[in-house]
Amino acid sequence: MLSIDNLNKRRGSRVILSDVTFRAEPGRVTGFLGPNGAGKSSTLRILLGLDRATSGSALVAGLPYRSLRSPLRTVGSVLDGSGAHRSRTARDHLAWVARSNGIPRRRVGEVLEQVGLADAGRTRVSRFSLGMGQRLGLAAALLGEPGVLVLDEPVNGLDPEGIRWLRRLLRAHADAGGTVLLSSHLMSEVAEIADDLVVISGGRIAATGPLREITAGYGNLEEAFFALTDGARASEGGHR
Numbered sequence: 001m002l003s004i005d006n007l008n009k010r011r012g013s014r015v016i017l018s019d020v021t022f023r024a025e026p027g028r029v030t031g032f033l034g035p036n037g038a039g040k041s042s043t044l045r046i047l048l049g050l051d052r053a054t055s056g057s058a059l060v061a062g063l064p065y066r067s068l069r070s071p072l073r074t075v076g077s078v079l080d081g082s083g084a085h086r087s088r089t090a091r092d093h094l095a096w097v098a099r100s101n102g103i104p105r106r107r108v109g110e111v112l113e114q115v116g117l118a119d120a121g122r123t124r125v126s127r128f129s130l131g132m133g134q135r136l137g138l139a140a141a142l143l144g145e146p147g148v149l150v151l152d153e154p155v156n157g158l159d160p161e162g163i164r165w166l167r168r169l170l171r172a173h174a175d176a177g178g179t180v181l182l183s184s185h186l187m188s189e190v191a192e193i194a195d196d197l198v199v200i201s202g203g204r205i206a207a208t209g210p211l212r213e214i215t216a217g218y219g220n221l222e223e224a225f226f227a228l229t230d231g232a233r234a235s236e237g238g239h240r
């Protein structure tokens with residue numbers, strides 16, 4: 001479970017996040033949808049302890065990330081690619097992550113298999129395609145068998161087969177009782193996979209709820225999205 005409550009973030013005089021509140025529940029895939037610059041990555045970075053909020057709270061399984069005893073066993077995340085050193089092999093990178101988090105080494109082979117990189121374990125990361133890098137990032141996220149997955153724009157660089165594979169993996173994770181939060185600016189991807197939706201625009205939440213409820217009354221998610229985010233922009237312009 002992920003709980004974000006009244007999160008505010010300022011950089012100097014700029015408001016990046018304003019009273020951001022939402023939940024991502026177990027057993028559900030939650031899509032975090034918003035245009036470029038809306039504040040998705042900023043929210044996820046605070047949630048994962050990589051940045052501090054000006055005020056408010058962001059909790060993973062009831063605790064701030066920095067207070068988690070075994071972070072990688074609680075939440076797996078992929079932000080900005082794999083984070084692996086380019087001169088390392090995929091296997092070395094994962095072994096290093098496993099060792100530094102007290103995760104048994106056997107998990108390395110298991111996650112390489114799970115993400116479809118079993119044959120690329122001894123390849124240097126510098127030779128990986130964008131999609132392979134995404135798969136490696138996901139492998140690291142899965143190492144500690146966490147209940148929660150947080151993924152920033154996970155379909156970037158994946159081909160259609162890769163997207164379908166990821167969708168199935170995330171669905172299986174949620175069906176097994178896991179929590180999945182994935183950010184995207186691609187409505188079609190989110191519509192295909194999310195059970196619940198959090199729409200953000202200009203650092204403010206424009207809508208939260210089951211995908212079906214949010215799109216009710218609109219032809220599709222795209223129409224709902226533009227109606228909701230235009231509304232949020234209009235209110236920033238002083239209409240409220």
Ligand SMILES: Nc1ncnc2c1ncn2[C@@H]1O[C@H](COP(=O)(O)OP(=O)(O)OP(=O)(O)O)[C@@H](O)[C@H]1O
Pocket residue numbers: 011016034035036037038039040041042043185
């Ligand atoms: N390190 C930083 N310093 C200054 N401003 C930043 C920094 N990181 C993000 N911002 C600003 O915060 C706002 C929100 O950016 P953020 O990256 O969270 O959006 P996003 O929804 O993830 O967008 P995208 O889909 O483009 O990744 C933007 O206006 C961005 O310019």
